Amino acid sequence: MVGRISHRLGTALDRVLPEQRLFLRSDTETRFVRLRPSTQAFVLTGAALLVCWTIFATAVVLVGALSAGDARHQAMLEQANYETRLNTLAHQRDTRAEEASSAQARFNTALSQVSQMQSQLLGSEDHRRELETGIEVIQKTLRRTIKERDDARDAVTQLKAQLAHATGADRTVAGRAKDVGSTLDVLSAQLSDTAAARDAAIAKAAVANAQADKARLDTRLIQQRNALIFSKLERAVATSMAPLDKIFRSVGLDPKKVIAEIRSGYAAGQGGPLTPIAQPGKDQQGALDIDRANRVLDGLRKVNDYRLAALRIPLGLPLRTAFHYSSPFGYRKDPFTGKGSVHPGQDLAGAYGSPIYTSADGVVIHAGWDGGYGREVLIRHAFGIETLYGHMSQIRVSVGQRVSRGQRIGDMGSSGRSTGPHVHYEIRVGNKPVNPTPYIKAGSYVF
Numbered sequence: 001m002v003g004r005i006s007h008r009l010g011t012a013l014d015r016v017l018p019e020q021r022l023f024l025r026s027d028t029e030t031r032f033v034r035l036r037p038s039t040q041a042f043v044l045t046g047a048a049l050l051v052c053w054t055i056f057a058t059a060v061v062l063v064g065a066l067s068a069g070d071a072r073h074q075a076m077l078e079q080a081n082y083e084t085r086l087n088t089l090a091h092q093r094d095t096r097a098e099e100a101s102s103a104q105a106r107f108n109t110a111l112s113q114v115s116q117m118q119s120q121l122l123g124s125e126d127h128r129r130e131l132e133t134g135i136e137v138i139q140k141t142l143r144r145t146i147k148e149r150d151d152a153r154d155a156v157t158q159l160k161a162q163l164a165h166a167t168g169a170d171r172t173v174a175g176r177a178k179d180v181g182s183t184l185d186v187l188s189a190q191l192s193d194t195a196a197a198r199d200a201a202i203a204k205a206a207v208a209n210a211q212a213d214k215a216r217l218d219t220r221l222i223q224q225r226n227a228l229i230f231s232k233l234e235r236a237v238a239t240s241m242a243p244l245d246k247i248f249r250s251v252g253l254d255p256k257k258v259i260a261e262i263r264s265g266y267a268a269g270q271g272g273p274l275t276p277i278a279q280p281g282k283d284q285q286g287a288l289d290i291d292r293a294n295r296v297l298d299g300l301r302k303v304n305d306y307r308l309a310a311l312r313i314p315l316g317l318p319l320r321t322a323f324h325y326s327s328p329f330g331y332r333k334d335p336f337t338g339k340g341s342v343h344p345g346q347d348l349a350g351a352y353g354s355p356i357y358t359s360a361d362g363v364v365i366h367a368g369w370d371g372g373y374g375r376e377v378l379i380r381h382a383f384g385i386e387t388l389y390g391h392m393s394q395i396r397v398s399v400g401q402r403v404s405r406g407q408r409i410g411d412m413g414s415s416g417r418s419t420g421p422h423v424h425y426e427i428r429v430g431n432k433p434v435n436p437t438p439y440i441k442a443g444s445y446v447f
Contacts, residue, residue, distance in 0.1 A: 237299030312382035314359035316443025323350035344433035345426030354412040374416020390424035
């Protein structure tokens with residue numbers, strides 16, 4: 001059976017590819033090479049396979065070159081977008097810093113003006129008290145003068161009665177008239193002196209009243225100016241605190257608890273320009289102004305506490321060099337198994353050895369090898385927050401070391417379960433991983 005099949009195949013090949021002879025002639029002899037149908041079929045098959053392989057390899061090379069060109073172009077576009085975004089964030093950071101410096105300068109100027117106006121107000125109050133004291137003295141002098149005048153009139157009446165009783169009817173009318181004239185001259189002189197003293201006292205009282213009216217007008221003007229300055233300061237403080245409250249709420253933190261924990265850290269120390277102003281004794285208007293000033297100072301103190309809290313909360317990025325987001329937080333396809341899994345952090349891919357910085361003040365609680373994370377650093381921050389930096393090529397901190405925001409803690413690498421150079425950035429709240437994206441976005445509005 002096999003022989004018959006072979007014979008038929010040979011016959012078919014003879015019809016399609018008849019036997020060929022290739023003659024080779026030299027000077028002395030002539031030779032020929034027989035090309036059987038099977039040999040021709042083998043050569044033709046090899047040539048066809050070679051041509052197909054050449055076409056396939058060329059297609060693969062062309063497709064790879066086109067894909068590489070597209071990938072490079074896409075990488076260049078992504079790098080340009082990241083650089084633009086970084087420049088925008090840097091510009092926003094500089095703008096916020098300039099606004100904070102300007103607000104601080106305006107606050108210092110306003111505080112100086114408030115201090116000057118407070119001194120002027122206290123000076124006007126002292127001047128008003130002096131005028132009131134002078135008016136009271138003048139009024140006492142006038143009352144005393146009137147009493148002396150009345151006493152003088154009573155004395156004249158008594159003297160007249162005594163004179164009439166002493167002289168009796170034996171005195172002549174001319175003598176009594178002379179005595180009365182002398183007495184009247186003395187009384188007139190005393191009354192003239194009393195009237196002059198009264199007029200001088202009335203004039204002094206009028207001047208004192210005018211000065212008191214002017215002092216009251218100056219006081220009202222100072223109070224109105226203080227009210228205008230306090231209103232501007234209150235609006236500025238409210239405008240400054242509103243976005244800060246929004247930032248802390250966006251990362252799931254209660255601003256009241258943040259302020260309370262920050263203040264509990266320095267509650268034992270008092271002093272500085274934001275210390276509340278003591279209340280005056282009986283000055284009601286001064287007490288109202290001081291209440292408003294203390295509210296403004298409390299608002300500025302909150303802004304300062306927010307600044308301290310921002311240093312202890314991981315806001316912003318752990319990288320300052322070019323990078324791209326290679327794997328997000330949450331459910332993803334595992335790059336090794338191809339199956340779905342939960343990714344507890346954010347992967348930031350960049351150049352091997354890129355510096356990695358801590359995103360907040362804290363204490364290093366782990367620095368070493370940790371299974372799939374490779375070389376990792378785990379830092380504990382305030383408010384029960386921890387940050388993890390994995391797959392490092394080199395660790396530059398040790399356990400127990402205190403680090404500040406922006407301090408270099410290691411270099412980017414590909415240690416552990418990794419497909420390439422990147423840093424696995426993870427944020428944990430209460431030992432549970434949370435999405436780092438809100439913290440990264442909030443950092444662009446603070447720093």
